[in-house]
Amino acid sequence: MVFKRLLGSLGVGGPSVDTVLEPGAVTPGGVVAGQVHLQGGNTDFAIEHITLELVAHVEAEYDEGEAEGMVAFHQHVVAGGFRLAEDERRSVPFSFTLPWETPITELYGQGLGVVLGIRTELGVAGAKDKGDLDPLAVRPLPAQEAILEALGQLGFGFKSADLELGRIGGTGQQLPFYQEIELTPAPRYAQRINELEVTFLAAPAGLEVVLEADRRGGFSSGGHDALTRFTVGHHDVEQADRNAEVDGWIRRLVEHHAPDGPYGHAGGALFAQGGHGGHPGDGHRSGPGVGTAVAAGAAGLAVGVVGGMVAAEVVDEVGDFFEGDDEEEDEGDEG
Known part of the structure; x- marks a missing residue:
């Protein structure tokens, strides 16, 4: 264009x-x-x-x-x-x-x-x-694509993707914002989490993969978020047990009772252009904004029959x- x-x-x-x-x-x-x-x-x-x-x-x-x-x-x-x-x-x-x-x-x-x-x-x-x-x-980079493919094969479904202003503490993040890819839970985890959010922080040496789960509460406790982080090399794409490795990440995440490390989300400065005034909040992840619900079809992260219709709407919004x-x-x- x-x-x-x-x-x-x-x-x-x-x-x-x-x-x-x-x-x-x-x-x-x-x-x-x-x-x-x-x-x-x-x-x-x-x-x-x-x-x-x-x-x-x-x-x-x-x-x-x-x-x-x-x-x-x-x-x-x-x-x-x-x-x-x-x-x-x-x-x-x-x-x-x-x-x-x-x-x-x-x-x-x-x-x-x-x-x-x-x-x-x-x-x-x-x-x-x-x-x-x-x-x-x-x-995506090959390593990013391999992880998303594994999540799709494990039964996670694509929900949305957006960009959030702020920084994830305890990581090597360089940009003033980060991307989060929101997934619906695989059936085996549906009783334990509402959704899974994936953030990739790429660097020349590899990826930091930050996972955040919106965990469901029980009868005696409310739900809360749990975070953890893993590192992956750019050349670790052809790993035979990728699905098992990623599934292990999810199990570790949902079984923890507290965030794994100082991975809070700090709010950033005001927008460089086109932003609105205000004071940065606590940086918690927010819901999707303009054009963030779309089917990822071929990756296995599909949202069902309506995926094609949703995708078309998103394309129109971006245009x-x-x-x-x-x-x-x-x-x-x-x-």
């Missing part, structure tokens, strides 16, 4: 910019590549910089309630310090490495409803324009988000 719009800060006659990504999804820690196409305006312009910014639609909990907005989490300068002649057409190639903790947006080609994008900022003669916003597709963002900025420029 390509978005093209006039450089709003300069008005009619200014240069325009299109950012085109190479087709296909990339993996966390993988390379994003493409080209930025420039079209000169009705006079020469000094291009100070072309910067690509990774943004994510993130949710947060505050004392007053919940909020959501866009958070920028990585920047890459493509080029700068050149003159774009009148009516000149110029294409500038780029490539850069995604942060290892970049959330996944799809599984086996099926969108999860997580919104990631690349925003193009064009700096011209002291003015900046954050106009071009292109959706970014990210598929509307990007189109709506572009339209809102256009309206703002006109004002």
